Amino acid sequence: MKHLSMEQILERIYLSEQFDEMRITRDQVHEMFREHLLFSHTPELGRKVNAIHDAFIQRTIELAEHMLEDEGYGKPPVPYAFILFGSGGRSEQTLWSDQDNGLIYGESAEHLEEYVEAYFIKLVDCILQGLDALGYPPCEGNVISSNKQWRKPITGYTGMMLGWLQEPDWENVRYLLIMADMRCIYGSQDLVDQLKGAFLTYVQEHPGILNQLLSNTLHHKISLGIFGQLITERYGEDAGGFDIKYGAYIPIVNGIRLLAIQAGITHSSTSQRIKLLKEGAFIPEQQANEWLQAFGVALRLRDLTPFQLENEMYTTRGKLGADQLTKEVKHELKQCLRSGIELQKYVKRSIVSHIEEKKVR
Structure with a gap:
C-alpha cells in the first residue's frame, strides 16, 4: 500500500x-x-x-x-x-x-x-x-x-x-x-x-444580524494567557497537553468565516476564504498572510493529535499531548495564537464598523 x-x-x-x-x-x-x-x-x-x-x-x-x-x-x-x-x-x-x-x-x-x-x-x-x-x-x-x-x-x-x-x-x-x-x-x-x-x-x-453572529463567533477564545503563556489542560489524561482544536483552530476558522459572510464570499474553505478576502481588498495583505500562516500551523498541529479506535471508529480528542509540546512547537504555537488574538480583535472591529456604516446610509 x-x-x-x-x-x-x-x-x-x-x-x-x-x-x-x-x-x-x-x-x-x-x-x-x-x-x-x-x-x-x-x-x-x-x-x-x-x-x-x-x-x-x-x-x-x-x-x-x-x-x-x-x-x-x-x-x-x-x-x-x-x-x-x-x-x-x-x-x-x-x-x-x-x-x-x-x-x-x-x-x-x-x-x-x-x-x-x-x-x-x-x-x-x-x-x-x-x-x-x-x-x-x-x-x-x-x-x-x-x-x-x-x-x-x-x-x-x-x-x-x-x-x-x-x-x-x-x-x-x-x-x-x-x-x-x-x-x-x-x-x-x-x-x-x-x-x-x-x-x-x-x-x-439585514446587516444587524452580524451582531448575533459575532457573539457566537467569539465564543471560543484563543488559549494564550495574558503573560503570553500557553493555557494547557489541567486535569485528566490530557493534563499538560494543549487543546489545539478549540484553543487555536476553531477560533481562527470562526473569525475568518464571519469575515467571509460579511463580504458575501460563498467558498467554505478557510484558506480560500482568506485568499478571496485578500484579493477582494476586504482585509490588508499583510494580515491575510499572517492569518494564512497561523492557520497552516493550527492545521498541521491538529493533524498530529493522538487518535484512537473506539468501537471500530477513528476518533481523537483534538489535543496535543504534553510530550508533543517541545520548545519548537511551543514557539510556533505561540506565534499562531498571537495572530489568532489579533484576528479576533480585527473581526470585532470590522463587524461593528460595518454595522455602523450601514446605519448611517
Whole structure:
C-alpha cells in the first residue's frame, strides 16, 4: 500500500463494490498517511487526505443508490445534494474526522411528498450504514442526515434558515454558522448554491444580524494567557497537553468565516476564504498572510493529535499531548495564537464598523 500513488488509491476506492472492501482500503491508507504526517506534514498532504475522504464518501453514496435500485426503489425521484458541514464542509478533515452531513432535495411535480421523503430516508440509512462501516463516527451534536432537521426539501431548508435568521437566539445562530460551511460533495450543486445565496442575501439586506453572529463567533477564545503563556489542560489524561482544536483552530476558522459572510464570499474553505478576502481588498495583505500562516500551523498541529479506535471508529480528542509540546512547537504555537488574538480583535472591529456604516446610509 505504501507504494500506491493517489491515482491508484482513488481507483481502488471507486472500483469498490462493498463497504467492507472500502474499510480495508481506509485502514491501509490511514496507516500510510499517518506515517507521512508524523515526519513531513505539508499542505499538499492535507489536500490528499481530504480528496481521499471525499472519494470514500462519494463512493459510499453511489453504492447506497445501487443498493436501493437492487431492492426495487428505483433511482432518486428528484435531484438532491448530499452536503458536508464542519471540517468536511471546509475540506479540512483530519484522518479521523467524524460525520457532519445533511441532504437537500428538490421538489417534485410527479411524486407525492411522502414518497420522495420515504426514498431519501432509505437512501440516508444506507449511506450512514456505509460511513459507519468505514469508521466515521456520527456527529455528537446530531448534525447528520438521519436527523430530519438536516434532511429536507430545498423549500424546507430555506424556510428553516430564514426562521433562524429572524429569531437569532444562541442555538439558531449556531445552526446558521454550521450551514455557512456546507459543501456539496455529491449531487446537485445548484441546490446548495440556492441556499447559500439566500443566506448571504439576507445578511446583506439585514446587516444587524452580524451582531448575533459575532457573539457566537467569539465564543471560543484563543488559549494564550495574558503573560503570553500557553493555557494547557489541567486535569485528566490530557493534563499538560494543549487543546489545539478549540484553543487555536476553531477560533481562527470562526473569525475568518464571519469575515467571509460579511463580504458575501460563498467558498467554505478557510484558506480560500482568506485568499478571496485578500484579493477582494476586504482585509490588508499583510494580515491575510499572517492569518494564512497561523492557520497552516493550527492545521498541521491538529493533524498530529493522538487518535484512537473506539468501537471500530477513528476518533481523537483534538489535543496535543504534553510530550508533543517541545520548545519548537511551543514557539510556533505561540506565534499562531498571537495572530489568532489579533484576528479576533480585527473581526470585532470590522463587524461593528460595518454595522455602523450601514446605519448611517
